[in-house]
Amino acid sequence: MTVPAGAVTAVLGANGAGKTTLLRTVSAVQSPVSGSITMGDHDLIGAGAESMSRRGLSHVPEGRGVIVELTVEENLRLGLLGRNTSRPRMDIGRVWDMFPPLAQRRQATAHTLSGGERQMLVIARALLATPSVLLLDEPSLGLAPRVVAQIFRQLRDAVDTDGLTVVLVEQNARSALSIAEHAVVLSLGRVVREGPAADLQGDTELRHAYLGF
Numbered sequence: 001m002t003v004p005a006g007a008v009t010a011v012l013g014a015n016g017a018g019k020t021t022l023l024r025t026v027s028a029v030q031s032p033v034s035g036s037i038t039m040g041d042h043d044l045i046g047a048g049a050e051s052m053s054r055r056g057l058s059h060v061p062e063g064r065g066v067i068v069e070l071t072v073e074e075n076l077r078l079g080l081l082g083r084n085t086s087r088p089r090m091d092i093g094r095v096w097d098m099f100p101p102l103a104q105r106r107q108a109t110a111h112t113l114s115g116g117e118r119q120m121l122v123i124a125r126a127l128l129a130t131p132s133v134l135l136l137d138e139p140s141l142g143l144a145p146r147v148v149a150q151i152f153r154q155l156r157d158a159v160d161t162d163g164l165t166v167v168l169v170e171q172n173a174r175s176a177l178s179i180a181e182h183a184v185v186l187s188l189g190r191v192v193r194e195g196p197a198a199d200l201q202g203d204t205e206l207r208h209a210y211l212g213f
């Protein structure tokens with residue numbers, strides 16, 4: 001599969017299709033059995049996790065990952081530590097504008113946040129490191145549609161404003177396709193369809209067979 005730069009690519013497929021494995025392999029958490037992974041001209045296989053962040057690749061795994069003992073603001077400051085200073089557009093002030101619920105709770109300990117607020121926090125923390133490629137695993141999991149819409153709107157804005165490249169793994173195919181330019185459908189660990197998101201959205205047979213809507 002190919003991920004176009006400066007766009008959102010949705011990675012879709014049923015439970016167990018291999019979406020999480022794909023992201024873990026790209027970000028070097030897991031080793032591939034075969035094949036190749038390249039970013040621009042660079043071969044990523046064997047590069048190691050540290051080298052991934054130097055190349056501007058950031059992975060937000062499923063299941064949140066905020067540090068619950070720290071405040072919202074302290075969690076965000078951790079994102080600044082891994083910052084790629086050649087892309088300085090993102091700062092904590094912009095996070096407060098992007099996610100007003102976080103601004104209201106900036107001194108609150110993260111364990112008091114709702115699921116949606118925690119998801120906003122991990123995405124904001126990843127954005128503060130100013131990655132060029134953001135891998136997001138199921139950011140909508142367990143969240144109310146209104147919160148999902150808010151998070152997706154901000155992601156879309158980061159792509160449009162900063163030229164960020166997003167790989168969005170989602171079971172919520174309808175929402176993911178609504179913000180993606182490009183899409184890939186996985187089944188049993190293989191790509192069964194890849195193309196413009198609008199084409200996949202318009203393909204009723206594909207939607208019924210693989211996307212559940």
Ligand SMILES: Nc1ncnc2c1ncn2[C@@H]1O[C@H](COP(=O)(O)OP(=O)(O)OP(=O)(O)O)[C@@H](O)[C@H]1O
Nearest residue numbers: 013014015016017018019020021022171188189190
């Ligand atoms: N390309 C592949 N080749 C062989 N096995 C794979 C491949 N991709 C995934 N698997 C295996 O399939 C199983 C399910 O994969 P994975 O958890 O990545 O799916 P998923 O689409 O993320 O599912 P969920 O939506 O439930 O999180 C895992 O045991 C994984 O090791």
